[in-house]
Amino acid sequence: MPLPGPRVVGLLAAWRPLFRGRLLLVTNTLGCGTLMAAGDGVRQAWERRVPKGSSGPPQPMDLRRTARMFAMGCSMGPFLHYWYLWLDKLFPAMGFKDIRTILKKVLLDQLVASPIMGLWYFLGLGCLEGQSLDKTCQELQEKFWEFYKADWCVWPAAQLVNFLFVPAQYRVMYVNSVTLGWDTYLSYLKYRDRHPGCMGLTSRTD
Numbered sequence: 001m002p003l004p005g006p007r008v009v010g011l012l013a014a015w016r017p018l019f020r021g022r023l024l025l026v027t028n029t030l031g032c033g034t035l036m037a038a039g040d041g042v043r044q045a046w047e048r049r050v051p052k053g054s055s056g057p058p059q060p061m062d063l064r065r066t067a068r069m070f071a072m073g074c075s076m077g078p079f080l081h082y083w084y085l086w087l088d089k090l091f092p093a094m095g096f097k098d099i100r101t102i103l104k105k106v107l108l109d110q111l112v113a114s115p116i117m118g119l120w121y122f123l124g125l126g127c128l129e130g131q132s133l134d135k136t137c138q139e140l141q142e143k144f145w146e147f148y149k150a151d152w153c154v155w156p157a158a159q160l161v162n163f164l165f166v167p168a169q170y171r172v173m174y175v176n177s178v179t180l181g182w183d184t185y186l187s188y189l190k191y192r193d194r195h196p197g198c199m200g201l202t203s204r205t206d
Contacts, residue, residue: 028172029077035176036073039183040066043191068128069187075124076117077172083113084171102163109159114151118144125190143189154182 044066048059087108091101122143126136158178166174 024169025078025081028081028176029074031173031176032077032080032179033070033072033074035179036076036183036186037066037070039180039185040069040187042180042184043187047191065191068125069183071128072121072124073183076120079116079120080113080172080175083109084168088168102160105163106156106159110152110156114155115148118147118151121147121186122190147186147189150185154178 041061044061048061087105091105091108119140122140123136126133126139131139155178158175162171162174
């Protein structure tokens with residue numbers, strides 16, 4: 001197997017400081033925001049498709065909606081950053097042999113972090129959109145359990161890989177890589193009532 005060239009090595013060396021020290025918090029925060037905005041962009045691209053037989057032009061991208069998703073992602077980044085640091089400190093795993101500790105971390109992540117993220121997502125976007133508290137709470141009541149059941153279908157396996165194989169400084173970025181598909185689903189769940197003709201992504205719990 002050929003060794004990586006000097007340009008590749010130099011590129012890796014240039015990126016490495018972004019995953020250390022104080023810059024890691026910035027990297028995780030902007031990474032969360034960027035991936036959530038990207039997920040919304042994927043969903044909007046689906047919503048904008050012109051149905052067959054229709055001569056009307058597609059609707060323009062709602063950049064304000066994407067900007068709100070970016071802001072929500074950035075607001076979640078610091079929580080995830082410190083959450084994983086705290087989990088590693090509370091349950092320091094020692095590799096594959098310490099599977100019980102890793103399973104404890106996965107379970108705690110599902111029982112604590114996941115519901116917090118769901119509440120944060122719906123309440124935060126409702127606030128950014130200027131919704132009344134009553135309307136936001138009604139939406140939360142209608143969609144939270146659907147969100148949480150889908151969360152259990154995706155994240156336990158993903159977090160098991162995370163805690164088993166991913167170094168601590170890359171954990172939020174690994175989560176972000178999985179999050180592109182997850183954020184596309186979140187955008188669908190949040191805005192599907194406003195685009196009833198675009199039901200291309202369905203919940204795994206439907």
